[in-house]
Amino acid sequence: MAIPPGVNEQDFRTALGEFESAVGSDWVFTEDEDTRLYRDAYSPVQNEPEEILVSAAVAPDNTEEVQQVVRTANRYRIPIYPISTGRNLGYGGSAPNLSGSVVLDLKRMNRVIEVDDKRHYAIVEPGVSYFDLYRYIQDRNLKVLIDCPDPGWGSVVGNALDHGVGYTWGAYRDHFISHCGMEVVLPDGELMRTGMGALPGADTWGEYRYGFGPHVDGLFSQGNFGVVTKMGFHLFPEPEAYLKGTVSVPARRDIIDLVAIVNQLEHAGLIGMPRYNTPLTAHFSEPEVAEILNQPFARSAQDLERWAQGNDMAYYRCELQFYGPGETVRANWNYAQRLLSDIPGAKFSLDHELQWPIAADEVEGLHKVALGIPNMEIFRLGTRPDAETLGWDGEMWFAPLIPKSGEAVLEAQEVFTEAFREMGMRSFTHPASTPATWMYRAFIFIMGFPVSRIDVEANQRQREAFTHLANLGAERGWGEYRTPPVFQDLIMGHYSFNDHALRRFSETLKDAVDPNGIISAGRGGIWPKHIREGRA
Amino acid sequence: MHYSKFGFAATALLLSLQGSAQVPEDGLTSRELGISLESPISRVELLERGEAVYDYWCNTCHGPEMLKPGTAALAIKYRGELPATLTERTDMVPEFVELMVREGISMMPFFRPTEISNADLDAVTAYLTQNTGE
Incomplete structure (x- = not known):
């Protein structure tokens, strides 16, 4: 059995037991025949020493289970890497940035919470694919269009969090811009909602994205500050x-x-x-x-x-x-x-x-x-x-x-x-x-x-x-908008204005929000302190 | 969650009644399909489950239309010697189906048990090999 880096075997076994208590033993995967399915199917380093392999995968069914898994991971300092549908092909697939991470596979969380075709928004979980959301809308004859990328099997949430894009109207085809409010499990297991979701009793989650105060949603896109468990999206009213x-x-x-x-x-x-x-x-x-x-x-x-x-x-x-x-x-x-x-x-x-x-x-x-x-x-x-x-x-x-x-x-x-x-x-x-x-x-x-x-x-x-x-x-000032994990440090390095002030700011936040560095280490070129210092 | 035969039939009926609103890629959502952890006992239910799993996970690439990438690829690969549509094949053995789902081939990636569980893989394998040898 592979062990995550920096974790002793006994702690890992204890953590796996707690994962099983949280999600059920059917949904904790440690056998090679299963964990190998979390490689990047399009990895540019496949069969080389740099190829990223995972130690285990855990597949919760709901937000409460995510919280339990994250609390356990934080307690034993287990590196975890959330994926939605895991179809980020060409940009990393379902594989993490750090070998030995435990993948938090959110595919089972595939509920369409709400689609409103009068106010034109949807709220969905990460396991909902574009096919799923489309079929949900068709089945109910709702008068809204979704904006989808070329492959329909990807996650509506995951695609937006990777700054994915589609094909219709400007405001809809930038999928992160079209998002409206999110629910996030933070690295200590606490649950947070952004935008109007932060206001108890508000019915405007899918409508007004800022709520009040700093707009922090961007931290969870191409980032590693938490696990997004629900997101709202503005939808295009069906045109004539x-x-x-x-x-x-x-x-x-x-x-x-x-x-x-x-x-x-x-x-x-x-x-x-x-x-x-x-x-x-x-x-x-x-x-x-x-x-x-x-x-x-x-x-x-x-x-x-x-x-x-x-x-x-x-x-x-x-x-x-x-x-x-x-x-x-x-x-x-x-x-x-x-x-x-x-x-x-x-x-x-x-x-x-x-x-x-x-x-x-x-x-x-x-x-x-x-x-x-x-x-x-x-x-x-x-x-x-x-x-x-x-x-x-x-x-x-x-x-x-x-x-x-x-x-x-x-x-x-x-x-x-x-x-x-x-x-x-x-x-x-x-x-x-x-x-x-x-x-x-x-x-x-x-x-x-x-x-x-x-x-x-x-x-x-x-x-x-x-x-x-x-x-x-x-x-020439042309930067990548998204890139496979093997290039993410390189690309973040290009965004270097004022001695990498942007990366340093993200690292400061990372150390404060996720002091044990458990969530998606290395994603977006942001590494937790203990790994940064080990490399310096 | 287990597959509900009635739910599938009801959805199919609903879709057929929508007439002109019906466009490509209608079908169940992954939530409606669910994930089976145990294979049905009867052969009939196993094949029904296999068909439902195939329709959700495979048909979007391997359906009969030449626009479907898997079908287009197999048409080039087999050049008419074998059918390009998987459901028309009579030569596939279970090990082959399992290998394709868990290994993938060329650009087709592998599928995880949170997408196609081992029980659902058994069902789709039974579905795709039901005419083998005929």
């Missing part, structure tokens, strides 16, 4: 209509005006999530285009644009999504076309119009998450056992935030593409790369680095490349 239109522009530098105008539309509340793409990638395997892309960046960018124009192809496209009354979405689409017509050569297409309630046959082939329908179709991109994806058994996401401007996109295209060239690697970026737009007010220049289940050397090369790009980005 959806319209998607696409604008295409012909030149590489058109991205500057395109982003400026689309920002204007989005930040004024006229569109939901815009989606930039390029039609050119479909031609990258053609010999002529492949040759163009093999050249140094500036030449390659110039020739690619010439090739696109010679073949009467757009260089970029942007899909615009409108939600609202039928008349309004059409009027806003007309307005968007008027503004975007200022870009020479801009072309427009009206792609889809839908009305709620939406029937199953209407959404086939559409981007379902944009309509609030959870699914797993994104995995189709990766689960292709052909030559191209051989050894691509998972990925780690490199996700730097860049400014929401066309100039930043052009710079990121060049910086990252040149970096891949210098490393002698096939580039994940190119002179027509477009940004991801999940964040309401910034772009992410996201790329997935492959992770192999068996090829240790390939994983090492990918980690080196990831580290190099992360450092290169940080030199």
Whole structure:
């Protein structure tokens, strides 16, 4: 049996006995065949000495049981790591940052506490997945949309706590921003509620997020100050209509005006999530285009644009999504076309119009998450056992935030593409790369680095490349918004203003709130004092 | 919590009555499905439980539609020599199903007992191997 670091075997056995008393012996897992299921399925260090393994897992059914488990852990200084559904794939999965931790598996806590489709909020437990919340709403014919990320199996709570994002309207698709009030078990086992949940008798938990006094909720996102056991979320009232239109522009530098105008539309509340793409990638395997892309960046960018124009192809496209009354979405689409017509050569297409309630046959082939329908179709991109994806058994996401401007996109295209060239690697970026737009007010220049289940050397090369790009980005002020555990110290180190004042402040809080350092040691780059000092 | 046959049937009926409001990925919530710690005694109940577990945990990737990533992957892998949809297979043995659920393969991760308990794994294994050898 594995023993958590810094814990003697007798204390650990006693603690396990207390865990069993708290949750029942069926829900304490110590056998290898069970604990190995808490590895990160996409770990970039799998089968290497750095791979994180857990000593045990405990799965409480309710908040009281969580409190009992946390009290025991605190008494015996057992490092614990809460997970919700454990599907944080690409950013750590269900694995902790510290090997030997006990995972607090909250999957059994899967109650939808409340969904209100007149005041438009939900309150849920951590084990509730997007599929669960969606089905709950559908079963009751409630008139609200959920905003979900690509894979629907993840936790509504866990995703928000990891700063996860979705696909509809700005205020809803930033899942932490859309949260409203939480219930937290603190490291000494005490129960706290934030926002209006702190006011006994208040019926406004799901409506007003601040309550009174300091707003502390952020400490529990990408943090290690407590175990979140309930969270409220604002929900999008079901609109009448959806319209998607696409604008295409012909030149590489058109991205500057395109982003400026689309920002204007989005930040004024006229569109939901815009989606930039390029039609050119479909031609990258053609010999002529492949040759163009093999050249140094500036030449390659110039020739690619010439090739696109010679073949009467757009260089970029942007899909615009409108939600609202039928008349309004059409009027806003007309307005968007008027503004975007200022870009020479801009072309427009009206792609889809839908009305709620939406029937199953209407959404086939559409981007379902944009309509609030959870699914797993994104995995189709990766689960292709052909030559191209051989050894691509998972990925780690490199996700730097860049400014929401066309100039930043052009710079990121060049910086990252040149970096891949210098490393002698096939580039994940190119002179027509477009940004991801999940964040309401910034772009992410996201790329997935492959992770192999068996090829240790390939994983090492990918980690080196990831580290190099992360450092290169940080030199330009581009930081990761979220990252796998193996990189969290590196990334927190980039957020270094005034001699790491932010990290030092978090460490001060950590030592005060969790003096035994039991909760999620190392998460977000914040380590408890005894481990920090051991490393210094 | 144990699986309620009546609850499942009632939910299915409710869904079928919703008509145009019905969209993909309807079904039970994980709370409604529950987690079984003991296998049903009768074969009929075991297969019913297996189907319910399959519908919740497997169908979102392995359903018959080609948009489902597991089905799309198996279509490429088997190139028509075997069905891409798991429920149409007649060649799977229990050890194979158990291996896939607890080990995963390629991008498919493994599933924990708080998701699919050992009893529920037995049920879904029985469900998926019921036509084996036919």
